[in-house]
Amino acid sequence: MINPQEQRIQKILELLEDAKVFTPQELEAAEEYLSEEEEQEAGGKSPISSFPLRDLASVSGDMANRFAQHFRELESKGRKDLARKLADILFAAGRTSGNELFPYMGYTSSCDIFSNAVQATAMYGAKAAGAEYQITAHNLKSLIQLADNQQEVLRQAIECQHETPEGELFIAAAYFYMQYPDARLRVEEKAANEGKSTGIAKALELQGLAGAQMTSVDAAILRRCEDITVKHQESVQWKAAGSCSEGDRKCPAEERSGRENSGVG
Numbered sequence: 001m002i003n004p005q006e007q008r009i010q011k012i013l014e015l016l017e018d019a020k021v022f023t024p025q026e027l028e029a030a031e032e033y034l035s036e037e038e039e040q041e042a043g044g045k046s047p048i049s050s051f052p053l054r055d056l057a058s059v060s061g062d063m064a065n066r067f068a069q070h071f072r073e074l075e076s077k078g079r080k081d082l083a084r085k086l087a088d089i090l091f092a093a094g095r096t097s098g099n100e101l102f103p104y105m106g107y108t109s110s111c112d113i114f115s116n117a118v119q120a121t122a123m124y125g126a127k128a129a130g131a132e133y134q135i136t137a138h139n140l141k142s143l144i145q146l147a148d149n150q151q152e153v154l155r156q157a158i159e160c161q162h163e164t165p166e167g168e169l170f171i172a173a174a175y176f177y178m179q180y181p182d183a184r185l186r187v188e189e190k191a192a193n194e195g196k197s198t199g200i201a202k203a204l205e206l207q208g209l210a211g212a213q214m215t216s217v218d219a220a221i222l223r224r225c226e227d228i229t230v231k232h233q234e235s236v237q238w239k240a241a242g243s244c245s246e247g248d249r250k251c252p253a254e255e256r257s258g259r260e261n262s263g264v265g
Contacts, residue, residue, distance in 0.1 A: 008079060009034045012086055015070055019059050021093070026051060030089050034082065048092045055163050056090065056098030067101035071113065083113045091119055095162035095251055096126035108142050117153050121146045122160035122251075125174070126167030135170060143174040151179050158221060160251040165228045172225050179218060 002010070013031055016022050022030065029047040036047075059067075067090075074083040090098045091114075105111060105127050111120035125143055128134040147153035154175040161168045214222065 008074075008082055012070070012082065015063075015067060016089065018066075019056075019063050021054060021056060021059060026093075033089065034085050046088075046092075048089055051092045053162060054094050054097075056094030056101060057163055059098070059101060061100075064100045068103040071103045075113070080113065084115055087113045087119070088115055091123070095160050096122050096167055097163035099123055099127040099130060099164065099167075102127065108146055111146060117146060117148055117150075118156045118160060118251075121153055121171065122157040122167070125157060125171040126161060126164040129164070129166040129170035140170070140174050140177065143171060144178060147174070149178070151175055154178065155217070155221070156251075162251075165231075169225055169228055172221055175221065176218075 009031065012034060013027060016030055017027055026048075029051070032047040067086075071083055071086065074080065074086070087102070090101055102113075102123060103110065105124050108124070111124055114120040114123060121143055124139075124146055128139045128143075143154070143157075147157065154171055158168055158171050158175065161171070
């Protein structure tokens, strides 16, 4: 007789198989990962760590809804451990390209299914930036909260974007907002004098960075933002226009085990 835990694992494996984006070998690796009773130690190799990167946006809308619903079911039944492992599998396979497979993230507490702050910040940013009405100052501050108020977590979350250039821009806005407080104050002061909003639109323009002393890393991020806006300037929702992500970039979240205390409720 199959025990309840095995039944739950089989249901997840059926979802993964029905998505038609995993090989039989990858499904075996996913089963091994789901069946592990203890979390991997830092530096330990996970069965899913060698998954090649792919675009999970190819998963059908109906399948995406099934995944999102299953996340909700697992959480409602107190099986956050399996929800987190399913999130790990999807993130390992497609990073943020699979953001539509996750449930609505209207609150930062809904990001508890991710294994670490980098994953949570990366996915929250990609999912929020995928809908223009969610590109708000409130969600910008939520990103910063998920990142433990750490610029390095935001920077790594940018690197974890795949097929989600809008997410890169959104998280970069939060990164520069924190990284250059003097520039931020100049933007806010200018906007106040002109009677304009200091919302995310201002942050995305990065106007206050003019003349700021930037590191080479930050200069590279800014150049990437410029490239994205040039390639996708006609719409805030750049997904339909294609990707600016590089498939061979290493995502720091894939190397980190165990979520740090992020202060997310």
